[in-house]
Amino acid sequence: MNRLNQFFNSSIGKKLVMAITGIFLILFLVFHLINNLMLFGGPEFFNENVARLDSIKPLIRVMEIILALIFIYHTYTGLKLWWENKKANPEKYAVNANKENSTIYSRTMTITGSLIFIFLVIHLYTIWVKYNFGMEGSEDYFEVIKIHFANPIWAAFYFIIMIFIGFHINHAFQSSFQSLGWSHKKYTPIVKKIGTVIAIILAVGFASIPVYFFYISFGGQG
């Protein structure tokens, strides 16, 4: 136990935690996106699929708990690292030359992460709670989304956060390989590109939903 403790309290151990939990979160996002894109199949198609997931509810509940634990652990460790790193480097230079030596994505991980966290709390409170406890017998899950994004404030909020999720993942994907101890002269540049592609697909994919529903709320053709 002592050995494990020592490992998870070390600077490198904490990064391993970030990398493994982060990769699982990306994996979750991929499945979540596939699920959400079913909205483009229309109300019947989407509602049918949501109802179908109902038949494996116990399994979904278990996965939700695991996901929540992973998410909380990732957030907790991320904020802890941020706090420790701030203590290690409290004073800034007179001239800020950060952009000369690093990317904005890598320097803003705590900010984008925190925004994602705030978003998630709101997102769960509005959509997840509604789906699970607020449907009042209705099975029109599509309608919930439609009404939600007819509000320009919600549509804009989701749209902006999706950009930041893209920022987070753009740095995070390749970073997790490095944290896990895998770096290679030839392959790491390819891993970086794959990370950017994943970040763009996830950001554009998720952002397309509020844009689409906001558009049809004006009577645009769905």
Add this chain to the structure above:
Amino acid sequence: MSEKNINLTLNIWRQESPEAKGYFEKFEKEISPDASILEVLDEINNRLEFEGKEPIAFESDCREGICGACGLVINGQPHGPLPKTATCQLHMRNFKDGDTLYIEPFRATAFKILKDLIVDRSGFDKIQVAGGFVSFNTGSAPDGNVILISKEMADQALDAAECIGCGACVAACKNSSAMLFVGAKVSQFALLPQGQPERYERVQAMVKVMDENLFGSCTNTYACEAECPKGISVLNIARMNRDYFMAKLKTGTNE
């Protein structure tokens, strides 16, 4: 040797002692483009001494980019704006007439400012003492080339060994992490046969002392690699991470 002198405004960090409050002192100076930045400081110090004032404290030794003593932050960049260049090799021809420079010490909790531009880098020494060596029994000198090493391995080990321990990686890092330094010191032995017996004890001991000395952890921004005067690769950090996990998985390798 032909170019015209240039006029620069230099804001240089002055701090009496570790506890004292520091400030920027401003100097307007006409400078030869052929002077190195350390020579500019020498000239300013000559004048200060002539005027009976306290000269600016800064470190330097070899002045040819191999000792790692001179570490200054120039306009927010450790060792200045030129890539793969130590402070002593930075010449004023890289600046334009009328430029303003801010010259500061490396800033990190782990590197306490002792005076003006001098910081205490003994945290690095402590990390080295913890494991930056190989142990040999004394006796007659072994024959050369008894242990064969592939060219590729030798190259990588020598690339890691190029680290001069100047601390620019810590100074450049937004977390003041020493991982590039420790990664290089771990790697230079991990890559060679002579480093194998102590490989896993070494990485654990060095990382432990690194964490204890208030260096931050790595966010993989790679600012360290960009600012390193020797171009040490962040590949070495990945290797250190890997060795650290392996060490923790193996039995009998923890203290």
